[in-house]
Structures are given as C-alpha cells and as structure tokens.
Amino acid sequence: MLDLTYETPKPKVIAGAKHDWELVIGMEVHAQIATKAKLFSGASTEFGAEPNSNVSFVDAAMPGMLPVVNEFCVEQAVRTGLGLKAQINLTSAFDRKNYFYPDLPQGYQISQLYHPLVGEGEILVDMQPGIARLVRIERIHVEQDAGKSIHDMDPAMSFVDLNRTGVALMEIVSRPDIRGPEEAAAYVTKLRQILRYLGTCDGNMQNGNLRADVNVSICRPGAYEKYQETQDFSHLGTRCEIKNMNSMRFIQAAIDYEARRQIAILEAGGKVDQETRLYDPDKGETRSMRSKEEAHDYRYFPDPDLLPLELEQSWVDNIAATLPELPDAKKARFVKDFGLSEYDASVLTADVDSADYFEKVAEGRDGKMAANWVINELFGRLKKEGHDITSSPVSPEQLSAIIGLIQKGDISGKIAKDLFEIVYSEGGNPEEIVETRGMKQVTDTGAIETAVDEVIAANPAQVEKARANPKLAGWFVGQVMKATGGKANPKAVNEIVAAKLGL
C-alpha cells in the first residue's frame, strides 16, 4: 500500500475569558447500509415510498413474528470494516435495546452492544495536503433503524410511518481523537468518501442515510496528551452528546456552540452535566434533550430470537479480495504515477467516479495536463451547469482526444479551449472537428515567416522600439497570432519573430 507522509494537525484552541481550551470530540456515525432489503425482514428499503408501504409483518412487530438476518447487510458491514482496516469479529451477537416509542413497533431495537461485528480500525482524516489526523475507530455494529413519528400534521394526533423501521444501519463509533469542528466535518467527509468507494452506504445526508451523534468535551491544553498516554478518561472533561445531525455545516456549528457553552460554564465555576443535547439550526444553539438522570435504561440483553452470528474466515477473505482501491491508496498512486500534486490528487479522488474519469482521460496523456483539464475546465463547467461527473456531456475519451491534439502540437491551448466548448455543447469527435473547422494550428514555417515579414514591414516604428527593448517582441508575436487567426504554432512564431528582429 502506498502511503503519503503527513503531519498531525494542531488541535483547535478556543480562548476563554480566563484560559485557553481545547476540544475533544468522538463521533458515532449512523450509516444506512446500501441494500435493497431491510436488516431482519424482506421488506424494501426504497426511499420516498408511500407511508407504511414498505412494511412487513416483522417490521410491524405482529405477534409471533421473528427476525432473520439479511446476510448481505452483514457482508456490507464486514466490507466497511475491512475498508477501515478494522478487526472483523468472526463471532458477534445481536442484543435488544428496549424502549417504548410508537415508531419502534417491537418495543426494542435489535443492535449489537456486547459483541459487535467489527472491532478496532482507523481513518486517516485529511485536513490539508501533508496534514492529516489518524482517528481510531472503536467499533462498528449493525442495528435496526426506527420509523418516523410525525407530530405536526394534526393538532390532536400523531402519525407513524414504518417504512424506515428495520432498515439496516451501521453505527461507526470513533475514539475521542477528533480535535476541532473542522476535523469533525473532515472526519465525516472522509468516512462518507470511504463508504461510497466501498458501495456500502450512499452517503446521502439529506435523506438521513448518514447521520452523526457528536460527543464534545473540553479540556485545558496538555490534558489530552495525558489521556493519550494513559487512556484514562478522567483527564478529559465531561462530555455532552449532540444527537442526529445530518449536515457538515450543522456539525461544525453545533460543536463550536457546544464548546463555547461548556467553556462559559466552567469559567463561571460551574460544572458541565453529562447529557444528551439537540442542535437547533434555526437558533444556532444546542439544548438539553435529556439529562443523565433521565437517560433511558435500555435493559440491553442478547436477543433470544437470533443465534450468534458466526462468520467463516474464508468468507471474510473473499470480501477482502474484492475490496476496491480506497481513497488513500488511489490518491497516493495518482501522486506517484501521474506526478500530481497531493491537492490535485485529492480533488480527483474525492469520489470514485471522478477518479475513474480522470484515469481514462490520462491514459497515454500527460498526467498533469489531464488533471488540469479535468479539474479546471471540466469540473468548472460541470459545476456551473449543476452537472455531476456521471452526466458529463464530454466523455473521458473526448477530453483525452482534445489533450492528445495539444500534445501532438495540432492545436494550441487556446484553441483547445474553443474545441472543448464545441465538444461540450455540440458533441462530436474532437479530431474531426479540428479538421473540418480548420482549427489545426499552422506549423509551416514558410507561412509563419511570411506573416512575420508582413507585420515587420507594416510597423517600422515598433521594430525600432523592439530592437531597443527586446521585451516588446511579444507585441509582434501577438500581431502574428492575430493575423493567423490563432492557428500559428506559438513556439514557432516566437522563434521566427526573434530571428527576424535580430534579437
């Protein structure tokens, strides 16, 4: 595996009225497993269906119904674990988390408390080129999602939609290794990127398919290092958990608000209460949802309807063997094989479709030139029109052909931009367009010499000035390019102008 070297970022420091403070953040990300059927029933997971249409007898917790684990969901979670370089536990088990709520028909959520499917792993969170935070993953467990309660449709009644009930989630739990709001957002971004590469979660945060609970505490500088040495949590402050955020912006804003709230409490001589809080994006603040005393007693116990989940090592190995190239490896390879900057490689590997597109363009072409064209011209243009890379009007073959024409010297960079515009809006084979529309640049030195001679003859005063100040030769080059309609090879024009002016 190729690795890029990196330095650890500095933790975010917030200056309080009395002291400086640092943040310590751990995250629990709930990622909906990309699968057609629910975790323990055959019902569909399709988003946006009519309320209560994707509900089986099992999901509705009818009497006598029993869960049967969906093997593909387990496979997806194992794939995720492997993608996060995590321990796969060949024996895991499901537990019931008991609480009453109308959108939880069983009266319990089937989860994995005591024996999770996936153990310790890690994620390298890129902050800037050369700077990244290694965040440890504590565990990943598989669990059921709840349904949706709707309280605002009727003044007297609440409604329940069970379509989401029983949908498979992975809860990915990090260690408290994240040290600031930006890092928290970058962590979710990187995790989302990896999940999308793996095809185990579509990462759609708007639909709630990726949500984060954030545990925030603050400490004085130096305390975190003591925690790291000892793994003793008493060096850290009391944490508050901010539940269920589905936007990178909210995550950052909520952490920032929460840290400042805690600083204000501590600096006023108060004590932070361990509690669960909710972020209100309208007011930009967190507020208490329930305190530690009010916390549910979930009465976890092993689900007697399900046998322990036993995996064969060979089955895990087969999944490992089909793992795709992941972002870190791809980025490192792009830097090495195509000579790209880490920044450009990051941009191109942000999602696997862009990376695949780039690789097709770059085949047999100059890597840096291909990267510039994809990032600056194509991405810029797609973004302007709200297109996705997968719906790009310019195919990688077409863009590769354009770059090929530049590398051959058939067209200049400037003409290439015109050609790109034609291909983008009209389509067509770039080579044919260049031929039929006479866009090929003039490399015939005879023709260029004639044009240079004409410009020199017509501008004697400029000739005098240029001979005195050779920097003015560029003016002649411009005139020649203009006279040839931009098709003259700029390098040849430069040389001939210099020679004719005797520079």
Added chain:
Amino acid sequence: MTDLNKLTLAEARDQLRAKEFTSVELTQACLDAVEASSALNAFVHNTPEIAIAQAEAADARLASGDAPAMCGLPLGIKDLFCTKGVPSQAASRILQGFLPEYESTVTQNLFDAGAVMLGKLNMDEFAMGSSNETSVYGNAVNPWRRGNDDTPLTPGGSSGGSASAVAADLCLAATGTDTGGSIRQPAAFTGITGIKPTYGRCSRWGVVAFASSLDQAGPMTKSVRDSAIMLETMCGHDPKDSTSANLPVPNFEAMLTGDIRGKVIGIPKEYRLDGMPEEIGALWDDGIAMLKAAGAEIREISLPHTKYALPTYYVIAPAEASSNLARYDGVRYGHRATLAQGDGITEMYEKTRAEGFGHEVQRRVMVGTYVLSAGFYDAYYNRARKVRTLIKQDFEAVFEAGVDAILTPATPSAAFGLGEMSEADPIQMYLNDVFTVTVNLAGLPGISVPAGQNKQGLPLGLQLIGRPWEEGDLLNTAYALEQAAGFDAKPGKWW
C-alpha cells in the same frame, strides 16, 4: 358410528383410510362434542365453518388416495398460535379483536398434512400460568374430578384448554406450547400424553412469544403413538425462525417398537423433593419398576444444579417476556385504552397495558424489567444465564455417561382445585414447574405420560427426558412405559 370423537389419531387415521367413515362425520362428532362442552370452557373460539371445509377437502383427498399424515383429523389449536383470519389473542385482553393475516408455521404444517381445525383453545394469558386461571376467557376446567367430589379442578397450564379438550374427547388431539412445563403439566393433570420437543424442532414463527429461548410447540394427544404422528407433522426446519434446526425429521411412529432392552434410564436423586406427596413418590417408583421390567437398566444419577432451576427460570423467562411483550402497546393492533383529554403517549402506554394485561403478566413484565435493569443485570439475568449453562452441562454429563433417558415425576401433585392457589404466594404456583423447567432451560425433549391414578382417581403423569434431537428414541421409551402402565381411565362425563 357414535363417539367418533373418542378415537385416537392413529385409529381415526386408519379408519378414515379404510373408508369406515368420512372426515366430515368425524369432524361433526367433534364439533357436537365441543358444542356440548361449554362447562369445560376449553374452546374459546369455535371455527365450525373452517372445520367442515377442511374436512370436505380431506375427504376429497382421502377419496383420491392422496391422504397425507394428518388427513381429516380434527384438532384444537391453542390460542397462542396465530391462525389466519381467526381470533388469536393469547387469552389476553390486549389482543382483543386481533385477526392475524398469517398462519403460524406449525399450524400451516398441520393443515398442509390435511388436519382439521375445530377452534382455538383456552390457556393462561400469554402462556404465563400453571392453572389456566390467568386467561381473559376465565379458566378451562379439568374433566376429571376427585371421586364424587364436584369441586372443579384445574386442567393445569398454560395449555389447560388443550389438555381439557383432549381429555374430554372434544378433539382427537391439540397443539400446545411449553415454556416451563406448559404441555407436560396439563397433560399429567388430565391423563393425556404431551411432548415438548428439543428446542429448535418446531418453528416458533407465528406463535405468540412468551420467552423466546424456552418456547417450544408440541402435541397433546391421547397416546404416545398419536404424539409421534402429530409431532412429525408439526416439526421441521423453518427458514423464518433463526433458531429452527435444519435437521431431518425422522419417522417417529416407525420408531415405536416398545423394545427398550438395554436402555439406560437415569433416576435423578435431586428430584426426590422434601415434602413430595407420597402418591407422587410411589408413582415414580412404579415407573422405575415398569421400565426395569421392560429390560431397561436403571441408574441413579445426579443433576446437581437442579435446585437452582426454578429461580433461574423465573429470571430468564420474565426477562425475555418483558421485552417480547413490549410490542403490545396499543399503537398498531389489539386493545387501546380510551384516553382522557390531555393524555399523551405515556398515558396511552400506561392505561393500555394496565387494562390489557392481567396481574400475572404484569407481575412477570415487572420482574423481567427489574432483572434486566442497569445495576441488576449482572446479579440476576447474567447470573441466571450462567446457571442455565451449568444446568445444561449437568444433563450433558449424564448423557455422556451413557444415560438414554431420565425418568422423573411430571408434577409435584395431582390436579388441584381451581381457586385453591389464588390466595397463595405466587411462588407456590411456580413450584408446579419444578420437574419441568430444567428441560426447557437445557433445551431438551421431555414427554409426560399418564402412568397411574391417585386415591381420589385423579391421573398422575411421569416425565421422560431425552437426549437432544432424539425424540424418536424418547417416544419409544415413553411407548414402553405407556404399555407397561396400561393407563386407560377416562373421566366420567359430567359436563
């Protein structure tokens, strides 16, 4: 052709095939018996239309020569089984009006084999009870009486309706379920045979759950042969139940040779309880003598953790039940309390569950909630799980040492009077399960066989416990015991 309802499954099966009568005639005889049995309160919901339609279909199959194992045989179905379109409410108010849109795997297996459903049978609410007195329908009554004393007696529980119906010849056989003895104790109290198979033999899909790790369905029948026939039809692998065993189902009936020569029968010394009625001890001794006479080797064995079984059971079963019963919340089906102005979701849960669950169910839900709660989990639930493992290991060690089956009393007494225990500490009632719960905790097959009567003429049962998955061998030992005991008494008809 009178009294067709008194036939055993085997007799009726053979005579149906011999065209001596039709399934419709047989079914009608049972329906008439059911109709006349309201004093027993065994059937709580009759399904005569379904029964006649199924009987007609069975007759057509019999006529065509395509008669599966249970073709045309009328059964009663415990109310715990979800039966499609037929009220299935686990004898609880909270499931009032619930009509399943699905058929439990076990009843489907029976119907696929041609069985006829006469109706649903009374039971203790959610199968929690040993006397049938926790039923929302009121208790079923035992057809047996103490001599000329007309004190109504319990048929046992939780499958009391099933036991009463079979003993009173209202049906040829019935389904039961057994979480801590709910098949075997009522079978013993009513002079019939009932087997709880190995955990995982019968699918639990569509059976209202009490304690998932202990619940098993099984047949309640008039003979060991009938249990063999019906069990074979009921069990089998079900992909819809993750705990269902993917094992072939042998032809149990073909294994009934009655030859148990050389079999080793274990007699656990820990089951000889202090204060056990003399008649129970005597019955046990008789059973030992009968098996010995049949050529078995009798060996005293020790199951040292037996004394912890009852407390262990009464931690694990309520714990699972407290979670399994959480779904009865008034939101989607069954009973929902009428709410007062301003009541919210909490009031809905509280009022619905207070109205919907009886006292015993509420007691067990509270016990279960307590033993799983933070701070008590390790002391109760986790410890109980560990003891459960030790109890299982006790049996494994004995089987390892060559014991083929274990003989014990089925119950610590004969059927008691209805209401006699109602004032007692609930623990007194729980003691009814003292010989049976170990079998559920260890997941083993156990069968109760009527083996004698007490001085008052009430039936008494012996229990045989077998090796896991060896129901065939266990049934054969039971068959030998049945033949030796020659129990053929019937309750005098008073209802």
